Amino acid sequence: MSKIIRINTKERTFNYSEPDEEFAGLGGRAFTSRMILKEVPATCHPLGKHNKLVFAPGLLAGTGAANSGRLSAGAKSPLTEGIKESNAGGLAAQKIARMGIKAIVLEDKPEDDKWFNIVIKKDSVEIIPAGDLKGKGTNETISKLWEKYGKTGVICVGQAGEQLMISASMQLADPNGRPGRAFGRGGLGAVLGSKNIKAIIIDDAGSKRVDIADKDAFTAANKIWSKALTDHPVSGEGLPAFGTAVLVNIINEAGAFPTKNFREGRFEHAHDISGEKLSETITERKGVVSEGCHPGCVIKCSQVYNDKDGNYLTSGFEYETIWAFGANTMIKDLDDIAVLDKLSDEYGLDTIEMGVTIGIAMEAGVVPWGDGKKAIELLEEVGKGSALGKIIGNGAAFTGKAYGIDRVPVVKRQSLPAYDPRATKGVGVTYATSPQGADHTAGYAVAPNILSVGGSEDPLKKGNNVEVSRNLQIATAAIDAAGLCLFVAFPVLDHENGVQLIVDLLNAQLGASLTTDDVVALGTQILKDEIEFNKLAGFTKKDDKLPEMFDDSFEPHNVKWGYTEQELSKTLDFK
Amino acid sequence: MPEILFNAFSFLQKKLKANGFDHSNVTIDVPENHSVIDLIKSMDLDPDGIEAVFVNGKAGDFEYIIKDKDRIALIPPGTPGPHRLLLGIRPGDPIK
Numbered sequence: 001m002s003k004i005i006r007i008n009t010k011e012r013t014f015n016y017s018e019p020d021e022e023f024a025g026l027g028g029r030a031f032t033s034r035m036i037l038k039e040v041p042a043t044c045h046p047l048g049k050h051n052k053l054v055f056a057p058g059l060l061a062g063t064g065a066a067n068s069g070r071l072s073a074g075a076k077s078p079l080t081e082g083i084k085e086s087n088a089g090g091l092a093a094q095k096i097a098r099m100g101i102k103a104i105v106l107e108d109k110p111e112d113d114k115w116f117n118i119v120i121k122k123d124s125v126e127i128i129p130a131g132d133l134k135g136k137g138t139n140e141t142i143s144k145l146w147e148k149y150g151k152t153g154v155i156c157v158g159q160a161g162e163q164l165m166i167s168a169s170m171q172l173a174d175p176n177g178r179p180g181r182a183f184g185r186g187g188l189g190a191v192l193g194s195k196n197i198k199a200i201i202i203d204d205a206g207s208k209r210v211d212i213a214d215k216d217a218f219t220a221a222n223k224i225w226s227k228a229l230t231d232h233p234v235s236g237e238g239l240p241a242f243g244t245a246v247l248v249n250i251i252n253e254a255g256a257f258p259t260k261n262f263r264e265g266r267f268e269h270a271h272d273i274s275g276e277k278l279s280e281t282i283t284e285r286k287g288v289v290s291e292g293c294h295p296g297c298v299i300k301c302s303q304v305y306n307d308k309d310g311n312y313l314t315s316g317f318e319y320e321t322i323w324a325f326g327a328n329t330m331i332k333d334l335d336d337i338a339v340l341d342k343l344s345d346e347y348g349l350d351t352i353e354m355g356v357t358i359g360i361a362m363e364a365g366v367v368p369w370g371d372g373k374k375a376i377e378l379l380e381e382v383g384k385g386s387a388l389g390k391i392i393g394n395g396a397a398f399t400g401k402a403y404g405i406d407r408v409p410v411v412k413r414q415s416l417p418a419y420d421p422r423a424t425k426g427v428g429v430t431y432a433t434s435p436q437g438a439d440h441t442a443g444y445a446v447a448p449n450i451l452s453v454g455g456s457e458d459p460l461k462k463g464n465n466v467e468v469s470r471n472l473q474i475a476t477a478a479i480d481a482a483g484l485c486l487f488v489a490f491p492v493l494d495h496e497n498g499v500q501l502i503v504d505l506l507n508a509q510l511g512a513s514l515t516t517d518d519v520v521a522l523g524t525q526i527l528k529d530e531i532e533f534n535k536l537a538g539f540t541k542k543d544d545k546l547p548e549m550f551d552d553s554f555e556p557h558n559v560k561w562g563y564t565e566q567e568l569s570k571t572l573d574f575k
Numbered sequence: 576m577p578e579i580l581f582n583a584f585s586f587l588q589k590k591l592k593a594n595g596f597d598h599s600n601v602t603i604d605v606p607e608n609h610s611v612i613d614l615i616k617s618m619d620l621d622p623d624g625i626e627a628v629f630v631n632g633k634a635g636d637f638e639y640i641i642k643d644k645d646r647i648a649l650i651p652p653g654t655p656g657p658h659r660l661l662l663g664i665r666p667g668d669p670i671k
Contacts, residue, residue, distance in 0.1 A: 233626075238653025242585060246654060249584045253648045255632040265632075271599050276588055460633070556632055 002100055005125060007118060009195035010049070010108040012127045019102055025510075027059035029085040029480035030522060031103055032074025033529045036083050042536035046078035046187075047164055047194040049109035055096070055155070055200075056104075058483010062097030062210040063218070065505050066226040067485040069093045069294030071172075076537070077186035078166040078194075079353070079395060080412040080437040083533040084186035087441070087480055089293030090172030092153030095204035096120075110196045115162075119149070119201045130198035135159065137346040137383070138171040138179035145201055146177045153202030158348030159383050161189030165393030167353040168193060171345055174293060180302065180315035181293050184350040185414065185439060187395075213511030221504040228501060229298050234490035239301035240290040244319035245275030247418075252327075255556040256423035256459065259327045260369065261359040262409050262416070264555045265423050269332035273322050278305070281334060285310050299487050305338050314342040320440070323418035324355020329362055329375060336372025343379045349393065354379065356396040356415035364403035407549050412437035412539070421546055422554040422561050424459045429469035432563070433544045433571040435530035441486055443472035460559050466571050473572065478523035482506065528574055541569045576604045577641055582648040587620065594619045605641050612637045615649065626652040 004023075007014045019026075026034055032054045044050035053075045060068035071093035077084035096104065099122050106118075115130040133141050138158040145154050153173065160168035168189030171179035183189070212218045230236045238246060248270055251257045255265035271277060282289050288304035293316065307313045317338065325331060325340040340358075344351045358375050361367055366388075367374035381389030391402045396415045400408035409416040414437030421428025430443035479486055482502060492498035499516045507514055534543075545568065550561040581601045583591055588598040596618050605614055611628050615637075628635050629648040641647065 233652035234654065236653075238585060238651075241653070246585050249582070250650060250654055253582060253584075253629050253632060253646075274584075276585065 002102060004103045004105060005101060005120065006105045006107060007125065007127065008108050009106055009116075009197060010110050012116065014125045014127070023102070026056075027061070027102070027481055028056055028070070028072040028483045029074070029087070029477060030526050031056035031481075032072045032085050033083060033526050033533070035103070035105070036074050036076065037529045037533045040076050040533075042076070042533050043538065044076060046076045046081060047190060051076050051191060051194070053106040053188065053191045053195065054103055055092075056102065057093040057097040058481060060505060060509060061093045061483040062095075063212060063505075063509055064209060064296065065218075065222050065509075066229055066296055066298045067488055068483050069296055070480070070483045070485055071096070072480060072483075073170065073183045073188050075188055075191045077188070077437070078164075078190045079185075079187035080414050082412055082437065082537055082539055083435055083530045084188060085436065085480065085530075086183035086185050086188050088170075088172050088181050088183045089297070089485070090153065090155075090174055090181040091151070091294060092155055092172055092200075092202045093483060094295060095153045095202045095207070097210055098204045098207040100207075100210075104200070106192070106195050106197065109194060113196070115196045115198050117145075117199045117201060118197060119203065121203045122206045133198050135162065138348050139346055141199055142171075142173045142177055142179055145199060146173070149201050149203055151177070153204075154199055155183075155192075155202075156199035156348070157189045157193050157197075158346055159385065160347045160349045160393050161193035162198070163385055163390065163393065164190045164193050165349075165382070165390065166190050166398070167350050167357070167393055167395040169344075169348050169350050171348050174302070174315065175291070175295060176315075178312075178315055179345045179348075182316075182345065182348075182350070184352065186436070187350075189348045210509075212509050214508045218505065218508035221501065221508050225501050225505060226298055228491040228495050228498070229488060232491035232494060235299045235487055239299050239487060242275035242279050243290075243301050243303050243317065245278050245317065245322050247319045248274040248322060249276065251419060254423065254459070256420045257323065257327055258409075258416070258418065258420045260330055261328060261356075261363060261407060262420060262549065265420055266556060267327035267330075270327065272332050273326040273334050273337060275319070277334065278303075278317065278322070282306070291315075297485065299485065301487065307335065307338075313338050314345065316345075317341055318351075320418045321351040321355070324352050325358070325375070328355050328359045330370035331372040331375060332370065333372045336376065339376050340372075340379055343376065343383070347379075347383045347393075349382065352417050353395045353415045354392070356409060357392055357399050360396050360399045360403070360405050360408060361392065363405045363407055364399075366403070408547060409549065410438060411546060412543055414438050420554060422550060422559045423557055425462060426459065426465040426468045426472070428546065428550075428561060429465050429563070429568065429571055430473060432546050432568050433469065434473060435527065435534050435572075441476065443469050443476050460557050462563065462567070466567060470571050473527060474520060474523035476523070477526040478519045481522055481526060524574060527572055531572060531574075541565055544568050544571075576606060577609070577643040577645065578602060578604050579641060579644070580646045584648065584650050585653060586651045587624070587649055590620060590624070591618060609641050610637070611635065611639050611641065611647065614641065614647065620649075624651055625649050626654065
């Protein structure tokens with residue numbers, strides 16, 4: 001991977017360039033965050049001409065290494081107004097890498113209202129009118145683009161991105177041509193929309209696999225790597241059988257399942273929306289219990305959920321989505337939750353942000369708690385572009401202001417996900433301190449906190465959770481740079497030489513002699529870049545905190561948040 | 576005789592069903608001085624197939640002696656929720 005494609009969306013021109021020394025060894029999140037820091041003025045308007053949208057595959061993308069098909073997208077976030085890296089599966093990462101492309105950078109902003117698609121092929125870039133795709137949902141958009149271009153990688157926006165809503169996602173074609181994968185968090189769909197780009201088509205026809213410096217060493221390392229993933233009970237058995245939604249019952253049992261906008265930690269109807277129930281329903285309706293989100297995935301935690309008549313309804317139905325539209329809003333009907341997920345994918349919206357936002361609308365009495373049908377009608381307003389839809393599509397913080405609600409669970413304006421920070425303190429520290437805003441994937445301290453497996457952190461007490469969060473944030477950043485699925489963490493952690501396996505793959509591919517220390521240094525540097533950008537954008541330590549609603553006691557464990565600004569400030573206090 | 580609220584999740588549900596036991600929000604009586612491991616064995620489950628036990632919503636000990644009104648839940652290996660041991664969570668980690 002050696003070339004960068006820069007596309008000027010105002011002039012509708014492009015050029016190729018070689019990365020300079022500073023960027024040459026970077027991939028994925030390491031690349032996107034460094035470029036945003038270096039090239040985007042931190043105080044710029046995120047929907048203005050100075051913001052850039054950067055796509056970068058991870059260092060291992062396109063190699064055949066198992067679970068290496070994740071793509072990073074970076075920009076200044078219109079939701080948080082800080083730096084953002086969002087990470088997704090789908091087909092694009094490996095195709096981009098196989099064409100020898102290190103990054104695709106969208107720059108500037110059109111002065112007219114014409115919409116375009118970008119078609120990237122092995123030796124060409126075309127910027128062509130989007131035609132009648134404008135105004136269409138992502139499902140139809142991807143279907144039509146596959147009819148025209150075949151089984152390509154597609155990154156696109158739906159109606160939410162077109163309307164520049166700050167909860168807008170970019171949806172990606174999954175291996176079956178459905179919009180089941182997403183750059184969900186941080187409103188990056190609005191950044192693509194601000195540049196009047198409906199879709200990016202990645203066609204790698206004629207490309208080869210990426211060059212491997214030491215093929216024999218790579219093959220040997222990948223064999224061990226794949227076996228480690230498939231032999232592990234989480235990545236090899238639990239995730240394929242139940243998907244991430246198996247966490248519903250477990251987090252609920254732990255008393256950390258935020259219910260009714262984070263009022264309490266157990267949902268009376270958790271069993272009705274659990275991974276076990278989901279798996280049973282999918283089987284009954286002849287859906288697909290387990291499928292990968294990208295070629296080369298051996299974990300296969302995604303699935304296809306059919307409606308009562310056996311017709312396709314949605315896919316990529318995650319724990320966080322089921323929580324957001326379920327317990328958080330008191331909706332207990334899995335079919336209603338699936339429709340809300342489908343609509344979010346179709347319009348191009350972050351499901352976590354939308355679930356929390358519907359909770360805020362319920363606080364305001366716009367729709368009743370637990371009413372799935374009314375929640376569906378509310379989300380449909382986003383697709384219509386009505387005034388109400390524009391409020392909802394701009395997320396929880398915006399909706400809270402619109403209705404005068406003081407109970408709004410956001411950090412840096414981004415909604416908290418599915419683990420209550422009072423009952424899983426390590427996750428809470430990450431919510432408060434991550435440069436990304438509240439984000440569970442920025443440092444996932446759930447398992448050691450909850451299960452006491454391999455660690456003894458009490459999830460209800462402060463303990464060493466600041467240190468745990470720091471280390472997890474570093475590790476997660478490094479995994480994002482490699483382009484690996486975050487779920488590789490299970491075997492990596494439990495395998496005697498887990499991290500060394502990743503290092504072996506990287507060394508064989510790049511002809512390098514990296515050590516595990518280098519991996520830690522890479523993760524640390526990514527966080528430093530992101531913190532520096534946010535500082536330049538005006539963020540201070542006072543932004544690294546949870547809202548005051550978390551000062552309230554939380555049942556069933558009767559715990560409070562309780563961290564001070566000074567305690568939290570030590571989390572990412574790199575020297 | 577202590578009365579408890581019992582749950583088992585994931586793969587354990589199918590195993591319990593095959594063994595003739597309910598698995599979700601079940602109220603059951605257990606003998607006095609019964610430990611969690613005794614409970615597991617009484618349901619014909621293999622203790623090696625249990626990764627963690629929740630006692631009243633907190634990860635607990637398999638030797639714990641069950642008390643009246645306890646809430647007990649069993650979890651098999653294979654539960655996601657990344658990172659068990661990542662950087663520095665336990666002493667001796669190679670990447671600490």
